[in-house]
């Protein structure tokens with residue numbers, strides 16, 4: 031069964047000043063299968079947060095249907111099986127962390143006798159145990175983000191809906207959140223999260239749904255994600271002259287001189303040997319060889335950040351050169 | 361029910377920690393204390409003034425606290441999106457509103473209780489044993505504040521705290537006068553005015569029934585059954601307002 035199934039959801043917002051409505055979601059359709067980690071990718075303003083709020087029943091869709099575990103969005107038992115981390119979480123500043131979690135646990139219907147133990151455990155998990163007695167108004171942004179994760183997993187939900195769970199975290203915090211999510215996934219939980227931090231998404235997701243201008247532009251499956259990882263090879267060489275690589279067109283996709291050096295992009299692993307041999311034969315020097323990945327980031331730049339208007343046909347595979355794998359990430 | 365209680369306790373805790381309570385209670389205490397020292401009158405008359413000012417202060421501070429807390433607490437939560445963490449849990453919106461109202465009423469009760477203790481102490485210090493009517497008057501003031509709190513919570517489900525507080529204070533003023541308004545309209549108004557006045561009379565809370573201050577100050581007899589009736593009236597009125605508030609709140613979106 032699908033943990034989330036969203037079909038044909040539309041939503042318009044009325045501007046503050048005008049009565050004219052702006053359509054923000056224009057038929058969003060996707061599903062998160064039970065037990066999978068589904069990433070939700072899209073540029074600012076694409077409609078991620080709006081979709082998530084509809085899934086949770088905080089706002090109503092104008093059209094279309096949303097079901098969680100086969101039940102309509104916002105209903106009680108869907109809510110008790112779901113954990114949610116809002117985009118910019120605001121918590122009650124007057125509560126201490128432990129009091130806050132107690133409050134959340136009660137609302138989620140965690141049995142009173144389990145509550146203290148559960149709180150201890152999630153505080154360990156998100157590494158905030160030393161701060162349990164501190165009022166939330168004294169928390170830093172990253173600590174709040176982790177407190178937010180703690181309240182989302184407190185009642186051991188089957189589905190986690192996380193709106194940018196990695197924002198505001200330092201590398202240690204990001205690793206921590208990632209580990210928590212990996213662990214939850216290993217325990218069979220469904221995870222649906224939006225993020226702009228692509229390496230995290232690549233590491234965690236089974237599939238990625240890409241939203242653009244209020245519609246799902248593309249859904250990448252696990253095999254497509256894997257295929258992204260196999261890439262071309264980039265060779266940096268010195269002393270390459272015009273004609274050095276003549277006749278290797280099927281192996282080499284581009285050769286771009288930059289100063290004394292030339293970046294040669296080889297289409298596939300199996301052509302590397304012949305290209306390198308040719309370079310040595312013709313007196314060129316190979317400086318480096320690096321595997322190039324077409325990462326989600328490239329996809330992001332190409333498929334998403336691209337302005338909506340040019341109706342150009344997409345070139346599968348992509349001809350742009352991209353960064354060597356070693357440099358991918360922030 | 362457990363969830364209503366959780367929301368109520370959280371609301372109560374928030375208002376206690378916000379220190380408004382302290383301010384309100386201090387205001388009331390100063391008012392009462394002042395009346396003790398500033399009235400250079402014979403002992404009996406002075407105690408009457410202390411009681412008069414004290415009970416009036418309790419009523420006014422109670423209503424103002426209800427308006428202030430009720431107006432800000434719901435709105436703040438919606439505005440800052442803390443409500444996301446509540447409404448995405450298995451908590452109905454009605455339970456949420458009921459909890460909020462209960463929390464506000466709890467906080468107001470604390471203020472009123474503190475001020476009542478101060479008043480009783482002032483009376484005892486002046487060698488007057490506080491009469492049951494005084495406590496009955498305080499209790500009715502609390503009911504009045506609860507009714508006003510429900511009205512504020514109703515308005516704050518769809519307007520800003522400023523407007524909600526303003527409307528609620530208007531209801532308070534009109535509710536205190538609704539008897540007079542109706543009598544006035546019946547005497548001088550045409551048919552239309554009379555219908556409007558009747559509508560208002562039944563719609564607005566009749567706050568007269570919560571005023572026992574005159575009897576308390578002048579040691580006049582009061583009937584326990586009136587107090588019981590006032591309690592029933594407050595309960596029904598609050599429940600009705602809460603139901604309407606829930607109808608509005610259920611349709612609301614939190615974007």
Ligand SMILES: Nc1ncnc2c1ncn2[C@@H]1O[C@H](COP(=O)(O)OP(=O)(O)OP(=O)(O)O)[C@@H](O)[C@H]1O
Nearest residue numbers: 043044054072073074075076077078079080081615
């Ligand atoms: N309450 C609202 N009233 C009017 N317009 C809104 C409202 N909420 C969102 N929008 C509009 O809907 C569009 C989508 O917003 P949304 O918050 O879903 O984007 P997002 O994909 O989450 O972006 P980000 O990556 O910046 O978080 C935006 O253009 C935004 O201006």
Ligand SMILES: [Mg+2]
Nearest residue numbers: 078079080117
């Ligand atoms: Mg967003």
